[in-house]
Amino acid sequence: MGRGLFVTLEGGEGAGKSTLARTLQSSLKTDGYEVVMTREPGGTPGAEQIRELLVKGDAERWSAMTEALLFYAARVDHVEKVIRPGVDRGAIIISDRFADSTMAYQGAAGGIEFSRLHALHQLVLGDFKPDLTLLVDIPPETGLARTRDRLGLEVRFESKALAFHERLRASYKALAAESPERFLILDGLHDPDELASIALKAIQDRIDHD
Numbered sequence: 001m002g003r004g005l006f007v008t009l010e011g012g013e014g015a016g017k018s019t020l021a022r023t024l025q026s027s028l029k030t031d032g033y034e035v036v037m038t039r040e041p042g043g044t045p046g047a048e049q050i051r052e053l054l055v056k057g058d059a060e061r062w063s064a065m066t067e068a069l070l071f072y073a074a075r076v077d078h079v080e081k082v083i084r085p086g087v088d089r090g091a092i093i094i095s096d097r098f099a100d101s102t103m104a105y106q107g108a109a110g111g112i113e114f115s116r117l118h119a120l121h122q123l124v125l126g127d128f129k130p131d132l133t134l135l136v137d138i139p140p141e142t143g144l145a146r147t148r149d150r151l152g153l154e155v156r157f158e159s160k161a162l163a164f165h166e167r168l169r170a171s172y173k174a175l176a177a178e179s180p181e182r183f184l185i186l187d188g189l190h191d192p193d194e195l196a197s198i199a200l201k202a203i204q205d206r207i208d209h210d
């Protein structure tokens, strides 16, 4: 493979993105690809430090715009140091969340106009976008129930009201409808192996096509 592939996983809390990412990574490695598994916010030492500010503490700690700026500060570091160099050397980069999360969480659910977030993206990353986005769709009640018993401090977003999570789900579907060539919607209620096999086929199709 010459140029690599940039794949992102998106969806609400507990949709099964991390589980899917791990299976994709191991299957693609077995097939001989260089795979870089990464996440947002995070993926570089500096971006992981910014993550600490974002995912911990009180739910109303930051305004949606402050959040968006922090997510983009972390994202630029991540793209510059991990994603772009990986794609350039021919690797498959799998990122658990990317810019669509900002559109859904800070935009539709948080109330910032999409045009302002598009302008921010354009200013700092230009037209850079994923080659393929796997949207794992799940009713928020089911996703939140899956994560409820989890121990830990990273619960800032989980603690927001159910209406916030409903807006989030609707906005992800709208984003997918806007860019059908980039998105594949997966039913998060399906068995993890079934989800992985559909996702692997979509990734293989992109590799064969490029």
Ligand code: Z5A
Residues within 6 Å of the ligand: 011, 012, 013, 014, 015, 016, 017, 018, 019, 020, 040, 041, 055, 071, 096, 097, 098, 099, 100, 101, 102, 103, 105, 106, 146, 147, 154, 157, 158, 188, 189, 190, 191, 192, 195
């Ligand atoms: N955020 C934002 O607001 N703006 C941005 O721009 C970005 C992010 C980039 C980051 O947290 C938070 O930041 C996130 C959005 C916000 N909000 N929250 N919370 P995160 O990335 O660490 O959190 P997350 O993305 O929501 O991850 P998660 O809660 O761990 O969900 P997941 O990765 O989609 O699920 P999972 O860990 O794979 O699975 C959850 C449980 O379900 C686990 O017990 C699995 O065994 C089980 N599972 C998984 N798949 C299945 C299936 N298919 N069936 C049954 N059970 C399953």
